[in-house]
Amino acid sequence: MSQVADREAQARDADGADEGLRLRDLTKRFAAFTAVDSLDLDVPSGAFFALLGPSGCGKTTTLRMVAGLETPTSGSITLGGADITYARPYRRPVNTVFQNYALFPHLDVFENVAFGLRRRKESDVDRRVTEMLDLVELGAQTRKKPAQLSGGQQQRVALARALINQPQVLLLDEPLGALDLKLRRSMQLEIKRIQTEVGLTFIHVTHDQEEAMTMADTVAVMNAGVIEQMGAPAELYENPRTTFVANFLGQSNLIDGRVTNRASDFVTVDMHGTSVSIPSERAHADSDRGWIGIRPEKVLIGEEGEALDAPGNTVPGGVVTDVSFFGVSTQYLVRMPWGQELQVFEQNTGRRRIFTTGDRVELSWRPEYAFLLDHSQDARAGAEQEDAPGE
Known part of the structure; x- marks a missing residue:
């Protein structure tokens, strides 16, 4: 078990329960448009969870509220038992990986991953960055700049940079949307491998049905701001309710x-x-x-x-x-x-x-x-x- 997974297990033991992420009656309105409508959702710690739906269904708005990038109109968000509904983004134990990677072009791979640790003046940076780059299989690319990497490699750097901060939840906002089909399928398996190894909660937003069903343990299908059905991929496919x-x-x-x-x-x-x-x-x-x-x-x-x-x-x-x-x-x-x-x-x-x-x-x-x-x-x-x- 990884160090991150060990810490998650210890936290669960200390609390006596797995609080995970909980959304209660979460609503977001933009003028007359309701993007998310009274959403109740539980995501247990260590899950690979997918929010799946078409454009405009409310999945990304939900993700942004968890990240602190949007303020809910009403409702609550708790993580590990703590209310984070109105907490500042930087005060939440959450990191986000975006479709465009958001890497620093002037820094090499190593320094991109080390950025957060150095900013917080944490110790043992070199060892932790090396371990994280080995996890994403980029140990041989440490001194390359982002522009010298393929799209899949850049996505791995973005993952490593987010994971090294040891968030309770990693949010993935259409992370594979910029990749071609063959590379996207390869990265689906790679991200699932990484999630299994680190044992963190991953919440993956996508409009790609195959992507959600390949990667996630649990899929919530969203439509018009509500969850139509939630369950294991095979259950949703074989026994749809709507x-x-x-x-x-x-x-x-x-x-x-x-x-x-x-x-x-x-x-x-x-x-x-x-x-x-x-x-x-x-x-x-x-x-x-x-x-x-x-x-x-x-x-x-x-x-x-x-x-x-x-x-x-x-x-x-x-x-x-x-x-x-x-x-x-x-x-x-x-x-x-x-x-x-x-x-x-x-x-x-x-x-x-x-x-x-x-x-x-x-x-x-x-x-x-x-x-x-x-x-x-x-x-x-x-x-x-x-x-x-x-x-």
């Missing part, structure tokens, strides 16, 4: 249906003449109408009359309207008898031919993969978002 979460995290087929029976284990729904079953714990509609949800990769596609390995929910009469080949998989659009086009993702294993436009097909899925959402919600919510970092 149409916004279903559409924003990946893609979903949402099909109009009418509930015909509610049993203890399964809910039966009439889907345009076909009876489908949905596990009760995945049914989130109280009325007799709902949206039947199924992820495209959970849908099986086959020839007319073909026996598919998904007993219970077989839907005949489909016609392929579009085919997109992606190498490892093929994406189909299939028009169903009621006129709706459903998405199907199939892995290219070579076991079956790739269908072509105009082919008549049947679709099927296992009941345990479906979910049911309230029909009063917009089926298109979250599906088409104009994402922009920093909102």
